[in-house]
Amino acid sequence: MGVVTIGDVARAAGVSRSTVSYALSGKRTISAETRDRIAKAVTDLGFTPNAGARALATSQTMVIGLLVQFLRDEFPPAMMQYVLPISDAAREAGYDILMVTEEDGPRALQRITDSDMVDGVILLNVGHEDPRLEVLRAARQPGALVGLPRDTEGLDVFDLDFAASARMVIDHLHELGHREVILVSPPVHVIARGGAYVWRFRDAALERAGHWGMVLRAAYGEAQQPAVSDRLHAILDESPAATAVVIHNDAMIAALPSVLAARGVQVPRDLSVVGVYSEEFGRLFSLPYTAVETSPDALGRSAVQALVRRMARSGEPVAPAVTFLAPTLTDRGSTA
Amino acid sequence: MGVVTIGDVARAAGVSRSTVSYALSGKRTISAETRDRIAKAVTDLGFTPNAGARALATSQTMVIGLLVQFLRDEFPPAMMQYVLPISDAAREAGYDILMVTEEDGPRALQRITDSDMVDGVILLNVGHEDPRLEVLRAARQPGALVGLPRDTEGLDVFDLDFAASARMVIDHLHELGHREVILVSPPVHVIARGGAYVWRFRDAALERAGHWGMVLRAAYGEAQQPAVSDRLHAILDESPAATAVVIHNDAMIAALPSVLAARGVQVPRDLSVVGVYSEEFGRLFSLPYTAVETSPDALGRSAVQALVRRMARSGEPVAPAVTFLAPTLTDRGSTA
DNA sequence: CTGAAAGCGCTTACAG
DNA sequence: CTGAAAGCGCTTACAG
Numbered sequence: 001m002g003v004v005t006i007g008d009v010a011r012a013a014g015v016s017r018s019t020v021s022y023a024l025s026g027k028r029t030i031s032a033e034t035r036d037r038i039a040k041a042v043t044d045l046g047f048t049p050n051a052g053a054r055a056l057a058t059s060q061t062m063v064i065g066l067l068v069q070f071l072r073d074e075f076p077p078a079m080m081q082y083v084l085p086i087s088d089a090a091r092e093a094g095y096d097i098l099m100v101t102e103e104d105g106p107r108a109l110q111r112i113t114d115s116d117m118v119d120g121v122i123l124l125n126v127g128h129e130d131p132r133l134e135v136l137r138a139a140r141q142p143g144a145l146v147g148l149p150r151d152t153e154g155l156d157v158f159d160l161d162f163a164a165s166a167r168m169v170i171d172h173l174h175e176l177g178h179r180e181v182i183l184v185s186p187p188v189h190v191i192a193r194g195g196a197y198v199w200r201f202r203d204a205a206l207e208r209a210g211h212w213g214m215v216l217r218a219a220y221g222e223a224q225q226p227a228v229s230d231r232l233h234a235i236l237d238e239s240p241a242a243t244a245v246v247i248h249n250d251a252m253i254a255a256l257p258s259v260l261a262a263r264g265v266q267v268p269r270d271l272s273v274v275g276v277y278s279e280e281f282g283r284l285f286s287l288p289y290t291a292v293e294t295s296p297d298a299l300g301r302s303a304v305q306a307l308v309r310r311m312a313r314s315g316e317p318v319a320p321a322v323t324f325l326a327p328t329l330t331d332r333g334s335t336a
Numbered sequence: 337m338g339v340v341t342i343g344d345v346a347r348a349a350g351v352s353r354s355t356v357s358y359a360l361s362g363k364r365t366i367s368a369e370t371r372d373r374i375a376k377a378v379t380d381l382g383f384t385p386n387a388g389a390r391a392l393a394t395s396q397t398m399v400i401g402l403l404v405q406f407l408r409d410e411f412p413p414a415m416m417q418y419v420l421p422i423s424d425a426a427r428e429a430g431y432d433i434l435m436v437t438e439e440d441g442p443r444a445l446q447r448i449t450d451s452d453m454v455d456g457v458i459l460l461n462v463g464h465e466d467p468r469l470e471v472l473r474a475a476r477q478p479g480a481l482v483g484l485p486r487d488t489e490g491l492d493v494f495d496l497d498f499a500a501s502a503r504m505v506i507d508h509l510h511e512l513g514h515r516e517v518i519l520v521s522p523p524v525h526v527i528a529r530g531g532a533y534v535w536r537f538r539d540a541a542l543e544r545a546g547h548w549g550m551v552l553r554a555a556y557g558e559a560q561q562p563a564v565s566d567r568l569h570a571i572l573d574e575s576p577a578a579t580a581v582v583i584h585n586d587a588m589i590a591a592l593p594s595v596l597a598a599r600g601v602q603v604p605r606d607l608s609v610v611g612v613y614s615e616e617f618g619r620l621f622s623l624p625y626t627a628v629e630t631s632p633d634a635l636g637r638s639a640v641q642a643l644v645r646r647m648a649r650s651g652e653p654v655a656p657a658v659t660f661l662a663p664t665l666t667d668r669g670s671t672a
Numbered sequence: 673c674t675g676a677a678a679g680c681g682c683t684t685a686c687a688g
Numbered sequence: 689c690t691g692a693a694a695g696c697g698c699t700t701a702c703a704g
Contacts (some may be wrong), residue, residue: 050697051388052388052697053395057679059680062390083435091437092436098433099402250699258622284411285559286594332674339681341681342681354683354690359685365689367689385681389683390694393683393684
């Protein structure tokens with residue numbers, strides 16, 4: 001019942017501990033005979049190497065730190081869409097996930113890197129001036145970001161190309177002949193706390209609409225019910241002449257079907273709708289709208305892959321890079 | 337830039353490594369003078385103990401393994417409601433969370449316990465005959481379950497009292513004078529894979545309805561759109577005389593508002609509705625229904641507390657116990 | 673092809 | 689009040 005160590009295996013197999021270690025790692029050739037004896041001893045005793053001891057000896061924990069933050073102004077399901085693909089991708093690469101959800105992100109990051117609990121970290125929902133980046137830059141371990149900060153120097157960054165997404169949406173509506181369009185962004189205070197995706201999308205949309213001579217009525221949304229539905233009604237009331245609405249706000253688009261039903265508005269007959277959300281999110285909330293696919297799984301997996309490459313620190317050193325995921329528009333027939 | 341060890345601190349402070357260790361742990365009295373010198377050295381050098389080395393020396397990792405499984409027939413947001421409170425409670429107790437999402441739960445559990453990566457584990461969404469339990473029982477580390485298995489011998493288990501919940505709902509509808517009620521359970525195949533909460537709620541509801549002489553039309557739901565909405569329509573079509581519907585199915589109740597809107601059904605004027613979901617879940621999906629509060633946060637936090645107590649292995653040994661959370665009905669005015 | 677030994681960075685009896 | 693030393697369970701040069 002006590003812990004079985006490599007010494008127990010060595011004794012049972014009649015070899016030295018180093019031979020057992022090498023047999024397990026395959027880092028040197030072992031005669032077929034002893035390899036079999038060791039394999040048998042391992043099975044008989046049920047030996048599994050102690051992770052802490054191995055980490056101490058190799059300076060590798062095979063653990064990735066995942067820093068998630070659940071902000072009050074954000075929609076929890078949206079965040080979770082990143083976590084699962086990241087966890088899966090990490091495991092496929094042989095890593096486990098230490099998930100940290102503390103309010104104080106910089107402190108949490110400091111703690112897990114300083115104590116060498118992890119070989120690298122992934123930062124989710126990175127803000128324009130993210131206080132975690134200073135800690136990351138001073139850390140021994142590499143990191144990968146999901147979300148674009150102002151200063152990307154030396155960092156591997158992955159994010160959707162929100163500007164291109166906005167242009168794609170506006171172009172789509174322009175081609176269909178829309179002249180007056182509403183844009184619903186995330187809550188305005190999201191900008192203040194660093195959510196650059198708000199204005200990256202908004203500014204590009206305004207610019208593009210101007211280019212085509214379209215009227216774009218840009219509004220900010222809410223994050224929590226019942227304010228979400230109220231605000232949605234108010235926004236729609238304000239622009240009765242608009243023929244299309246673009247919703248770049250998870251909470252607002254999730255509430256849209258019921259709001260439109262309450263108003264007796266038919267999509268796309270009375271109003272065209274375009275969203276910005278992942279396919280999975282749409283399935284979750286039964287959203288039937290044409291949307292820019294945000295691909296949280298692709299983003300998360302890319303971040304893991306980049307991080308794994310950097311943690312391996314073998315081969316040529318690769319220059320850190322900012323990778324923008326090209327948007328795709330999934331036409332679900334909600335525009336006309 | 338290299339790692340600062342306890343030896344570096346000792347040298348800088350002019351004391352032995354053991355003294356530094358004791359100063360940090362407070363496990364023996366240190367003169368004020370040397371304590372200050374050590375504190376200064378720690379700050380100057382930026383020393384943080386290496387977690388792996390500490391784990392090796394103390395046989396404690398200060399990490400809790402969290403086994404979550406995202407099943408195809410389950411609603412992801414429901415699962416996530418447990419994860420965050422657990423993570424927060426763990427951190428408050430000084431533990432970090434190693435989150436494991438592998439398909440093969442038993443294997444994952446085996447891996448993290450055998451390698452001593454964790455001091456204890458929490459199993460989420462435990463099934464009636466959960467294959468992870470055999471692994472848990474053989475493990476060195478204690479565990480806590482969320483979800484009731486058939487055999488609870490030796491385990492700390494936390495779950496909502498689904499039978500009492502069902503009785504509470506039926507009693508509520510009976511008092512209001514309802515004579516024919518629909519019950520929508522999770523998908524039927526959830527039972528096959530061990531989701532005992534399905535029949536624990538269903539059987540108790542049927543029994544209680546019979547007791548009152550009510551007609552309970554029990555149906556099983558779906559988990560994914562568009563089947564969810566289709567099935568909901570079909571179920572409602574089948575029992576036109578029903579005056580109330582009880583929905584014990586996350587995906588179905590999330591879709592209910594739009595389905596009822598499509599049918600032109602007003603709640604509670606035309607139909608009374610009672611759900612089984614957490615307050616947070618209701619906020620997320622803008623659900624205005626009277627519901628049994630499932631309290632995922634209370635459940636998750638209780639599991640952590642029980643586990644922490646057991647990992648501390650100090651004081652009197654406490655007998656493992658099954659704890660049923662008493663249900664509460666939150667009246668949101670959707671019944672009449 | 674294999675072994676003895678040093679070392680990873682801590683903690684904690686054992687001594688004084 | 690403090691130190692020297694053993695030990696936690698591994699890996700990996702160093703030797704043969």
